[in-house]
Amino acid sequence: MTQPTSTPAPSPEGKACQLHPQSMCPAFGALRVLTRIEGAHPVMASDTGCLYGLKFVTHFYGARKSILAAHLGTEELMAGEVVEATRAAIEVAAQEPGCQLIPVISLCVAETVGLPEEMLPKRVGEAEVVLVRVPAYAIHSHPETKDVALAALLGKLGSPPAERNGRTLVLLGEVFPADPLGIDGLLRQMGVEGTISLPGRSIDDLRRAASAGAVAPLHPFYKQTLGVFREWGVPVAGGAPVGISGTYAWLKAIGSLLQLDPAQVEATASAERERAQAMLSALPLSGRILVTGYEGSELAYARLLVEAGAEVPFVSTSIGPDPLVLPDETWLRARGTRQVVYRKALEDDVRALDEYQPDLVLGTTPFCAIAKERGIPAMYFTNQLASRPFFLSTGMAATLSFIRDALGRAERYEWMRDFFEGEEAARG
Numbered sequence: 388m389t390q391p392t393s394t395p396a397p398s399p400e401g402k403a404c405q406l407h408p409q410s411m412c413p414a415f416g417a418l419r420v421l422t423r424i425e426g427a428h429p430v431m432a433s434d435t436g437c438l439y440g441l442k443f444v445t446h447f448y449g450a451r452k453s454i455l456a457a458h459l460g461t462e463e464l465m466a467g468e469v470v471e472a473t474r475a476a477i478e479v480a481a482q483e484p485g486c487q488l489i490p491v492i493s494l495c496v497a498e499t500v501g502l503p504e505e506m507l508p509k510r511v512g513e514a515e516v517v518l519v520r521v522p523a524y525a526i527h528s529h530p531e532t533k534d535v536a537l538a539a540l541l542g543k544l545g546s547p548p549a550e551r552n553g554r555t556l557v558l559l560g561e562v563f564p565a566d567p568l569g570i571d572g573l574l575r576q577m578g579v580e581g582t583i584s585l586p587g588r589s590i591d592d593l594r595r596a597a598s599a600g601a602v603a604p605l606h607p608f609y610k611q612t613l614g615v616f617r618e619w620g621v622p623v624a625g626g627a628p629v630g631i632s633g634t635y636a637w638l639k640a641i642g643s644l645l646q647l648d649p650a651q652v653e654a655t656a657s658a659e660r661e662r663a664q665a666m667l668s669a670l671p672l673s674g675r676i677l678v679t680g681y682e683g684s685e686l687a688y689a690r691l692l693v694e695a696g697a698e699v700p701f702v703s704t705s706i707g708p709d710p711l712v713l714p715d716e717t718w719l720r721a722r723g724t725r726q727v728v729y730r731k732a733l734e735d736d737v738r739a740l741d742e743y744q745p746d747l748v749l750g751t752t753p754f755c756a757i758a759k760e761r762g763i764p765a766m767y768f769t770n771q772l773a774s775r776p777f778f779l780s781t782g783m784a785a786t787l788s789f790i791r792d793a794l795g796r797a798e799r800y801e802w803m804r805d806f807f808e809g810e811e812a813a814r815g
């Protein structure tokens with residue numbers, strides 16, 4: 388039985404507000420990337436309210452590093468002390484043992500008040516100072532702030548060398564830790580000499596990225612970062628090693644960009660295609676799935692599910708439309724996906740739930756809660772799906788096994804719905 392929805396009411400115009408991302412503060416993406424770098428001691432230019440929430444979230448995700456911050460309450464902001472307070476915090480960060488990099492993360496309030504870059508030091512002692520501007524009113528999703536942070540770092544630390552290592556590839560995107568290792572292993576079979584994973588923990592990787600023979604975005608929202616690589620003259624490989632056709636095409640594209648031996652590339656790509664085909668035959672999907680998240684990688688996941696036999700009528704994501712996402716969108720629409728929503732709101736997802744009556748939902752926490760109220764199996768996109776291997780045939784196996792298992796849980800979700808309905812009825 389379909390339950391009444393707890394959907395937030397739409398605005399008087401009938402359309403949900405698109406200004407707010409309906410997720411955590413977008414700056415979290417940038418913070419996550421910057422705090423993970425070894426030898427980096429971030430300084431946050433923000434008011435104390437934002438600081439409290441962001442520090443909590445960052446520590447929750449295991450950065451294990453203090454974030455220094457300018458003390459900016461109402462009094463300091465009124466007195467115009469943003470620059471002085473930020474400079475003071477930078478001086479403290481530079482005293483941290485082994486500090487080589489001080490990212491200054493300027494958030495909504497500091498950006499509104501004004502933080503001129505020329506009034507900050509470029510370097511303090513051994514540490515480079517890099518200003519990263521991530522006001523949430525201009526950058527609407529946390530994946531996109533990862534891009535802004537990485538582009539700022541590369542712009543400051545990287546410079547194209549006189550000679551490139553034509554057989555090195557940059558893999559761009561925060562993915563499950565085993566994925567870059569698997570991709571690296573396969574690429575080496577084709578003749579690639581090494582890969583650099585960004586964003587990562589190493590400052591040296593940021594410095595040497597400009598010398599790579601090509602860059603491959605595994606996620607489609609690294610727009611500004613790719614702009615930096617293009618300025619350096621580093622070619623960009625489209626697509627990602629996802630699914631049967633996607634992986635084969637991606638390996639061939641890398642082979643062509645890095646001018647590898649075509650026979651060796653074909654042999655490796657064909658063998659991987661066969662493994663992927665075997666995996667797909669062993670783990671076929673059947674059922675209707677909604678793919679809704681705010682990670683920016685939703686279209687690639689939907690593509691894999693469709694290739695495995697699922698029906699995916701609706702996909703939504705927090706990132707904006709971009710040429711990088713277009714191939715996946717076109718591919719999906721040609722195979723029955725009726726709606727792809729960018730900059731989505733919870734209301735968009737709930738409308739899809741009403742319309743498509745899915746067998747499984749992959750979504751954000753609030754959306755999954757609504758699906759569960761209706762007795763529909765629902766898995767959190769970020770914590771349960773995006774936190775396991777995804778790329779190549781090995782990632783495919785991990786992801787498809789998980790989805791098959793989730794699709795088989797319908798009875799248990801219906802039982803939970805009926806149980807809680809009974810509890811509510813008993814309370815009267």
Ligand code: SF4
Nearest residue numbers: 412414437494495523
């Ligand atoms: S005001 Fe801006 S920086 Fe602060 S928590 Fe909200 S979105 Fe994030």
